[in-house]
Amino acid sequence: GAVVSQHPSWVICKSGTSVKIECRSLDFQATTMFWYRQFPKQSLMLMATSNEGSKATYEQGVEKDKFLINHASLTLSTLTVTSAHPEDSSFYICSARGGTGSSYNSPLHFGNGTRLTVT
Amino acid sequence: GNSVTQMEGPVTLSEEAFLTINCTYTATGYPSLFWYVQYPGEGLQLLLKATKADDKGSNKGFEATYRKETTSFHLEKGSVQVSDSAVYFCALSENRDDKIIFGKGTRLHILP
Numbered sequence: 001g002a003v004v005s006q007h008p009s010w011v012i013c014k015s016g017t018s019v020k021i022e023c024r025s026l027d028f029q030a031t032t033m034f035w036y037r038q039f040p041k042q043s044l045m046l047m048a049t050s051n052e053g054s055k056a057t058y059e060q061g062v063e064k065d066k067f068l069i070n071h072a073s074l075t076l077s078t079l080t081v082t083s084a085h086p087e088d089s090s091f092y093i094c095s096a097r098g099g100t101g102s103s104y105n106s107p108l109h110f111g112n113g114t115r116l117t118v119t
Numbered sequence: 120g121n122s123v124t125q126m127e128g129p130v131t132l133s134e135e136a137f138l139t140i141n142c143t144y145t146a147t148g149y150p151s152l153f154w155y156v157q158y159p160g161e162g163l164q165l166l167l168k169a170t171k172a173d174d175k176g177s178n179k180g181f182e183a184t185y186r187k188e189t190t191s192f193h194l195e196k197g198s199v200q201v202s203d204s205a206v207y208f209c210a211l212s213e214n215r216d217d218k219i220i221f222g223k224g225t226r227l228h229i230l231p
Contacts, residue, residue: 006162034219042206042224044163049218093162095219107153108219110162 002028006111021079021114023094029074030096038091050077084118121146125209125222140194140225142209150211152192157206204229
């Protein structure tokens with residue numbers, strides 16, 4: 001089945017630094033990837049839709065200059081949390097729809113998430 | 120806009136009990152509906168899906184039926200196991216914008 005790999009699985013950084021999270025589709029090409037943020041009470045919030053070769057589409061209330069998304073190839077999207085602060089600490093999860101012919105009927109395949117802690 | 124509402128947890132049951140997790144949705148068109156499961160420390164994985172009215176999705180003993188008349192997609196399992204302890208997310212996807220919208224999740228605890 002379709003596999004999405006997310007790296008790193010956890011990261012601790014100091015306030016003011018930037019952190020990059022990678023999301024790769026290992027056995028399929030993904031023109032669209034999605035980035036979610038999961039809050040402590042498990043609610044899953046869509047942050048942005050990452051489109052290969054074009055700008056990401058951000059959801060309302062998500063700062064595009066804070067959360068930089070780059071989808072440079074059909075198998076890689078990156079989320080960079082810039083000038084991280086403790087309130088950015090969270091669980092970030094990427095996902096992608098699998099392969100040729102996938103549509104809105106197709107399920108998402110998720111990475112295992114990245115636990116970010118900003119001290 | 121589209122939205123998904125699911126019952127708040129946590130839900131605690133004994134092993135072999137019957138499980139229902141309610142999910143209702145609001146959508147302007149004809150969405151596809153999904154249940155995802157998240158085990159501790161992991162990302163989400165698809166449990167089952169249904170793409171049109173009256174479809175029944177099933178997997179690992181779980182079932183959910185797409186009910187357009189009641190805009191619902193309740194998750195059921197006849198006999199739960201300790202290994203079913205996880206967070207369950209109901210979700211929908213609609214053609215017009217390709218996004219998947221999730222409910223807030225329901226944490227399930229199964230006691231041995």
